[in-house]
Amino acid sequence: MKLRVKPVKRFPHSEAISVDSGSPLLPLAVSHRRLVGDGKMSTTQASHSLAFRVMRLCRPTLHVDTPLLVDPSDLLVGEDIFDDPLAASQLPRLLSGPGIKPPEDAADLGYRTRFLLHDATDSMGLSGLLLLPQAFGAIYLGETFCSYISINNSSNFEVRDIIIKAEIQTERQRILLLDTSKSSVESIRAGGRYDFIVEHDVKELGAHTLVCTALYNDGDGERKYLPQFFKFIVANPLSVKTKVRVVKDTTFLEACIENHTKTNLYMDQVEFEPAQNWSATKLKADEHHSEMNSAARETFKPPVLIRSGGGIQNYLYQLKSSSQGPEHVKVEGSNVLGKLQITWRTNLGEPGRLQTQQILGAAITRKEIDLQVAEIPATIIFGRSFSIHINLTNLTERELGPFEVSLSPDDSPEERAVVINGLQKMALPKVEAFGSSDFHLKLVATKLGVQRITGISVFDYRERKTYDPLPDMEIFVDLE
Structure with a gap:
């Protein structure tokens, strides 16, 4: 009987990674809990000589055994002893009495000091042991998924010419890890068995499937195809909330980072990469350190x-436009400020990295003309x-x-404290592209004290439009 073999799609070549079965895996630890059972197969388990076993490579955790230890002073006196200076001064003599002071020799056959706190670090409960993970654990966005895959031959005969493939499937793409x-x-x-390690930088949220396939010759020369699927979910390790x-x-940008994982995160870097025409400065709280300590902290930056x-950390950045001229001279409609680059490590140093989407600021409007006061008299007489x-x-x-300069007709002349002296409209010539024109406008004050000059506007004859008025300014009008 002839066996018809379905052709298998060929993937680009990737060098296989073999692992010596005798080489140590620590400091990496192997979790022997499979992702999803034995996977889904095209045929029954008994019809195949080979089977995949997938284990996650992750670092061990510190074994914490919180002890019940007490300080000798807590057994004899209360907390209020330190309120009395005289009684507190007698405490060392009291604790050094017979039966209280721990023996200095190493042999304590009666274990009478086993509950005493000999050192402050004893209360931390760190035994010095490392604990291998007992479950698959959570996989977070930005981490590197590392898997130890073993293909085992459970039959009584040798299998030959094995073609192995491993790939990650997501909702958007298919990534080849081994071929x-x-x-x-x-x-x-x-x-x-044949063992190998695959790694994948996790860049998508949601369901992921690790697909392992093998095409091989069985003991009787039959060509067989074995697929297995292992599913896992990728969660978001943190959330970033921004305010502009x-x-x-x-422009000030505030970023609030919240930790959604079950382990502490140590932020190595939270940097803002500004967009074109923007510069960014990270603002920090004033800290009084010596010059030597400040230099050391700059060289060896402690992680945050x-x-x-649910722990949170806030960051503040000061953004300034790096383009020449007024701030509004930018590409019309462009309000992209930049993005955040975040890198962190967990308790035993597993790295993670995330990049936010582009952070948007307030919509930028493009001004066609800019009207500014260059000079104003120091003394103004009523x-x-x-x-x-x-x-x-x-x-x-x-x-x-050409332009026409006048006072806007919104306010009545009786309400204005400063009005134009003479002709109520002034004609100005054309202004070339990116050019400027200076002119003097004669005014007269009709009220004493602190007054405001308002409503000076410019009208374009050709465009038939009125531009934004001159910003209001305050003056002091004196009697003489």
Whole structure:
């Protein structure tokens, strides 16, 4: 009888990784709990000589055994003894009495000091032992998934010409991790195995499937195909909340990072990468350190601890526009500020890295002209004419004008404290692209004290539009 073999899709070549079965795995620890059972197969388990076993490579945890230890002083006196200086001064003599002081020799056959706290570090409960993981554990976005895969020959005969493939399938893509098509495994003896390690940088959330396949010749020469599937879920280790505030020409970005994992996270780096035409400065709280300590802290930056189960840490960045000229001279509609680069480590140093999406600021509007006061008299007398020096700048790539300068008709002349002296409208010539024009406007104050100059606007004859008025300014009007 002839066996029809379904052709298998060929993947690009990836060099197989073999592991010596006698080499130590620590400091990496192997979790012997499978991802999802034995996986789903195209045929029954008994019809195959080979079977995959998938184990996750992860670091061990510290074995903590919290002891019940007491300080000798707690057994004899209360906390209020330190309220009395005289009684507190007698405490060392009291504790050094017979039957209280621990023996200095190493042999304590009666174990009478086993509950005493000899050193402050004893209360931490760290025994010095490492604990291998007893479950598969959680996989988080930004980490590196490392898996130890073993293909075992459970039959009584040798299998030959094994082609092994391993790949990760997500909702969006398929990533090849191992392919021995061009250099197949020659043989696996009866009862033997072939081991290899695969790694994958986790960049997507949700369901992932590790697909392991083997194409091999059975003991009777039959060509068989074995697929197995191992599923796991990738969760989000942290959340980033941002707030953007604009104060005059400066933009402030506040980032709040919250830890959603069950372990502490040590932030190695939380840096903001500004977009084009922006510069960023990280703001820190004032800390009073000596110059030597400050230099050491810059060289060896201690990581920032964010505690497990909802711990948070806030960061503040000051952003400034690096483009020349007024802040509004930017690409129209572009409000991208940049993105955050976050790197961290867990308790025993497993690294993680995330990059946020582009952070958006307030929508940027493009100004066509800029109207600014260049000079104003130091003394303004009631009822006397005075002149202010105004600069008009064209911020576009085309010629604008001619213009007409006047007071906006929103307010009645009786309510205004400062009005134009003479002709109520002033004509200005055209202004070339990115050019500027200076002019003087004569005004007169009609009220005493602190007053405001408001409503000076510019009208473009050709465009038939009125631009934003000159920003209000305060003056002091004196009697003489």
